[in-house]
Amino acid sequence: MNYTTHDYSQSELAYKEFLRPSLQQAVDLLDIQGGFKILDAGCGPGAMFSYFAEKLNSTGIIYGIDASDIHLEAAHQIVKTNNFEKIVSLKNVNLFEDLPFENDYFDIIWLSDVLFPDDFGEQIYPTLKALYKILKPGGRIGIFYGNWLRLELLPGYTTIEHYISIANEKRKSSEFPWKPEVHPENAFRWLNECGFISCENKYVSTYYQSPLQNKTKNYLHYHLTQIYGKAIEFRLADFHISQTLIDEFHKITNLKDPEYILYSPFYHCAIHGQLTIGHKKPIIK
16 A cells, blocks of 8 residues: 555545544543543544644643655644644654554554554554553553444435445455454454453444534535445446436435435434544553
8 A cells, every 4th residue: 555645634634523523522531631642543634633632731742653644744734733743743654563662651542543454454453462562551542433334414315325335335345355353343352352451332423413514514515425426336246226226316415406415404414433442451569
């Protein structure tokens, strides 16, 4: 994979802003204290820095690591714009190689939509074991997924959305089968098998209803047309969506159509994110 040229910084920032209610709940569940050292592993363009900075209250440090120079440039701009220079340190680090940190160093390790089996299936367990080593005894790791496979963005059109969910997963797993043990929904299993204790799954929700703010409406339109739009046309020899459903989808997602779904005064949507938390065994004196 080429880490330096694949740029999705703006869409990632918009996605994280859309998930703000879920992410705020997730960060609250980590019980971050002032003075903590936090590793944002696979930080991308830096969307999470403001969440962590608010909890640290200028008395800790956030290390943002990513293997993409383009994403780190965007993250640097986030740092500069928000005056985070004193609490955020950025490093170009490949998460799947040797990590340049001492053992027992971080209080919190965070991974947000990072470990996916299509790219990193064989590296999930070795990576989590390496992260375990640099986490302090008693420290916590949080693995967050926005559950993009099962969104509820088309209220009333459950058949269309069901097929889109299937198509999205088939698109992602067409070359690398998503075995159950490395599916993102099994992060709970990963942590338990990598030595973490007191593991638990938490589910956090984002919900919107009409009238929508412009930024929310813009993101929803982007997601419906660019992500759902690609999935609805996806075909395999053993899978395709009927033309009737495809036509109906294009009708309700067309800005020029009076039945455009975001025009509805009764529109609502929900996203249920998954946060899996694990702890490193504390030292008992």
